[in-house]
Amino acid sequence: MMKVFDMLIPMTIEGMRITIGVFLLTLIISLPLSIIIAKLRMSKNKIVSKVTGIYIYIMRGTPLLLQLMFIFFGFHYIPVIGFAFGRYQAILVAFVLNYTAYFAEIFRGGINAIDIGQIEASTVLGLSKRFTFMKVILPQVLKNVMPSIGNEVITLVKDTSLVYILGVADILKAAKSVSNTYSTFIPYIFVGIIYLIITAVLTRFLNNIENKFNYYR
Amino acid sequence: MKLSNKKSILLLLLLSLIIGVLSGCTSKTSAETPVEEPNAEKTTYIVGLDDTFAPMGFRDEKGNLVGFDVDLANEVAKRWGVTFEFQPIEWTMKENELNAGNIDFIWNGYSITDERKEKVNFSSPYLEVSQLLVTLTDSPINLIADMKDKVVSTQGESSALEAAYSQPGLVESFKNGELIEFPTYNEVFNDLEAGRSDVVIADEVLARYYMKNKGAEKYKVLEEDLGSEEYGVGLRKDDTELCEKLNATFSEIKKDGTFDEIYSKWFSEN
Amino acid sequence: MLKVENLSKAFGKTLVLNNISFDIKNGEIVCIKGKSGEGKTTLLRCLNSLEVADKGSIRIKDKYLFREVNGKIQYASKEDLKELRQEIGLVFQSFNLFPHMTVKENLYLAPKFLNKMSQKEIEKRANELLLNLELEDKKDSYPYQLSGGQRQRAAIARACMLNPSILCFDEPTSALDEETRGQISKIIRDLAAQGIAIIIVTHDNAFVEEIAQRTITLSKGSISINY
Numbered sequence: 001m002m003k004v005f006d007m008l009i010p011m012t013i014e015g016m017r018i019t020i021g022v023f024l025l026t027l028i029i030s031l032p033l034s035i036i037i038a039k040l041r042m043s044k045n046k047i048v049s050k051v052t053g054i055y056i057y058i059m060r061g062t063p064l065l066l067q068l069m070f071i072f073f074g075f076h077y078i079p080v081i082g083f084a085f086g087r088y089q090a091i092l093v094a095f096v097l098n099y100t101a102y103f104a105e106i107f108r109g110g111i112n113a114i115d116i117g118q119i120e121a122s123t124v125l126g127l128s129k130r131f132t133f134m135k136v137i138l139p140q141v142l143k144n145v146m147p148s149i150g151n152e153v154i155t156l157v158k159d160t161s162l163v164y165i166l167g168v169a170d171i172l173k174a175a176k177s178v179s180n181t182y183s184t185f186i187p188y189i190f191v192g193i194i195y196l197i198i199t200a201v202l203t204r205f206l207n208n209i210e211n212k213f214n215y216y217r
Numbered sequence: 218m219k220l221s222n223k224k225s226i227l228l229l230l231l232l233s234l235i236i237g238v239l240s241g242c243t244s245k246t247s248a249e250t251p252v253e254e255p256n257a258e259k260t261t262y263i264v265g266l267d268d269t270f271a272p273m274g275f276r277d278e279k280g281n282l283v284g285f286d287v288d289l290a291n292e293v294a295k296r297w298g299v300t301f302e303f304q305p306i307e308w309t310m311k312e313n314e315l316n317a318g319n320i321d322f323i324w325n326g327y328s329i330t331d332e333r334k335e336k337v338n339f340s341s342p343y344l345e346v347s348q349l350l351v352t353l354t355d356s357p358i359n360l361i362a363d364m365k366d367k368v369v370s371t372q373g374e375s376s377a378l379e380a381a382y383s384q385p386g387l388v389e390s391f392k393n394g395e396l397i398e399f400p401t402y403n404e405v406f407n408d409l410e411a412g413r414s415d416v417v418i419a420d421e422v423l424a425r426y427y428m429k430n431k432g433a434e435k436y437k438v439l440e441e442d443l444g445s446e447e448y449g450v451g452l453r454k455d456d457t458e459l460c461e462k463l464n465a466t467f468s469e470i471k472k473d474g475t476f477d478e479i480y481s482k483w484f485s486e487n
Numbered sequence: 488m489l490k491v492e493n494l495s496k497a498f499g500k501t502l503v504l505n506n507i508s509f510d511i512k513n514g515e516i517v518c519i520k521g522k523s524g525e526g527k528t529t530l531l532r533c534l535n536s537l538e539v540a541d542k543g544s545i546r547i548k549d550k551y552l553f554r555e556v557n558g559k560i561q562y563a564s565k566e567d568l569k570e571l572r573q574e575i576g577l578v579f580q581s582f583n584l585f586p587h588m589t590v591k592e593n594l595y596l597a598p599k600f601l602n603k604m605s606q607k608e609i610e611k612r613a614n615e616l617l618l619n620l621e622l623e624d625k626k627d628s629y630p631y632q633l634s635g636g637q638r639q640r641a642a643i644a645r646a647c648m649l650n651p652s653i654l655c656f657d658e659p660t661s662a663l664d665e666e667t668r669g670q671i672s673k674i675i676r677d678l679a680a681q682g683i684a685i686i687i688v689t690h691d692n693a694f695v696e697e698i699a700q701r702t703i704t705l706s707k708g709s710i711s712i713n714y
Contacts, residue, residue, distance in 0.1 A: 126572035167306035
């Protein structure tokens with residue numbers, strides 16, 4: 001039994017680099033990007049709005065697993081494109097494209113829900129559109145969308161395990177490795193607990209943020 | 218205001234990440250370069266494998282990549298004077314990885330089948346393995362005929378599965394006419410031990426490794442089996458030269474006894 | 488101070504404002520009356536550039552908010568628009584305070600953006616206004632913590648931060664009770680005494696009686712009475 005953990009713990013730590021790495025990088029890039037995409041989706045320019053809408057539709061309408069496969073393997077079949085993604089780049093691209101779409105829709109909903117009076121008051125006070133968005137609209141939107149964003153963030157932790165399809169070793173793969181070497185199920189239980197711990201920490205953190213926004217009603 | 222400092226740092230981070238990703242995209246790492254030059258000039262080959270497949274290619278307690286296939290491949294690399302890099306892949310994507318040029322060999326207990334022959338080139342076979350039927354020691358099942366109306370399971374996407382379906386009427390004779398599939402043999406044997414499955418069909422190599430780990434006395438291997446198959450190395454269809462070279466080296470290795478050394482290291486039970 | 492000429496505005500097929508003309512002098516308190524849907528709010532919104540007019544012109548002090556050039560409506564340049572928006576302010580019916588900012592932050596925001604006053608000057612002006620409107624002790628409170636009357640006064644203070652020469656009110660008495668009505672009358676009179684032209688859109692006749700120096704009645708988009 002001990003030898004199982006002798007192998008499991010170092011491999012899990014290695015795997016965590018991928019699990020946490022994909023998680024953080026995806027969030028850092030997707031969140032700001034999604035605000036931009038949300039605004040594009042709400043653009044008065046019909047073409048911009050439509051194209052963005054199609055992108056969001058595709059990313060939300062197909063499984064992330066499929067997107068990973070397509071971005072890494074599928075590009076090979078498209079002759080026009082002159083390059084192919086490396087394994088880790090493909091992961092980042094797929095995750096960012098996917099989560100940006102989901103976040104964008106959440107932000108779009110949040111922005112639309114803001115009372116138009118806020119924008120009118122800003123207009124009448126002579127504030128520029130950008131200043132209004134950054135200082136008046138966005139802070140209020142963030143408070144409103146935090147729960148939904150939090151949900152997606154928790155989902156993202158679990159989605160990181162999909163990197164297996166490109167042969168990349170996250171903590172779930174570590175479990176599989178050890179499990180197969182020692183013919184035991186225990187590594188999966190261990191990694192399951194790790195996921196639970198990560199989720200618990202994350203939930204606490206997200207709740208803290210939500211509470212910070214409760215300084216006003 | 219504090220916010221503008223934080224924001225600009227974040228923005229910078231964002232930009233550098235995006236730039237990093239984009240610049241990385243334009244050049245695949247050397248490990249991923251598709252084979253374009255003639256084989257004679259290559260000094261590095263990529264061997265694709267599922268690194269969780271004990272005992273053919275898997276991780277030991279220190280996390281090192283070990284296994285029968287690993288040793289065999291390294292022997293070939295030694296004789297060619299080149300480097301073999303081992304790239305872990307998802308097994309279900311193996312042909313995709315090969316054809317995309319991410320790997321040069323599928324080398325992982327890859328059973329030679331007619332179906333697969335349509336997609337890849339196979340080297341000459343280097344190992345013969347049977348599809349075993351395994352029960353618990355005290356099971357009343359001794360013959361294939363005894364498997365009628367019993368609960369049978371195996372690993373999904375495996376040669377064992379194919380072997381079962383290739384026998385007309387066999388799967389239909391099982392309980393509910395179904396052959397239960399699990400993702401790995403761990404779950405398959407688990408089901409056997411739990412008493413939910415009466416008999417399992419398993420690749421010999423995997424089965425013996427599992428049983429060795431758990432204590433072979435718990436199990437009974439039936440005399441009859443569902444046929445045998447051969448393992449070969451998968452190559453791209455147009456890599457004919459490479460394939461021939463590999464076959465030649467396999468012959469050498471078998472003739473001079475190196476193969477037997479490697480074999481006895483991993484399959485001493487047999 | 489304010490000169491409206493031949494202002495017309497249609498929404499689709501409906502002509503909501505039909506050839507409106509009037510002007511307002513410094514320190515005048517003008518009430519715009521009329522039944523619901525007769526164009527009062529639209530007029531107010533046109534004055535504050537929340538709606539785009541179809542015809543006519545509006546001049547504030549010495550600049551045109553918009554006027555007709557060769558039969559087409561031409562609005563003021565971006566620079567001029569910025570100035571004009573400081574000249575005319577609007578207190579909304581629902582106040583539209585920024586809920587995520589304290590009262591004083593609500594007041595600071597626009598002057599900060601315009602960057603014409605130093606932080607000290609902004610704070611000084613805000614304190615003055617809050618003192619006059621009896622909101623001094625609420626300056627660090629959030630809008631949700633204020634009563635209706637306090638919110639209105641905060642909205643007025645916010646509108647006054649930029650020293651407008653015209654201040655508009657949209658239905659100022661709709662949300663208030665009798666007592667606070669009296670308060671708002673006083674506030675408006677004080678503002679007018681400082682020389683600010685006041686335009687009040689309302690259907691509260693009692694209030695009109697109380698406070699109007701002049702009344703414009705809109706009926707089906709046209710001015711029927713103007714005294």
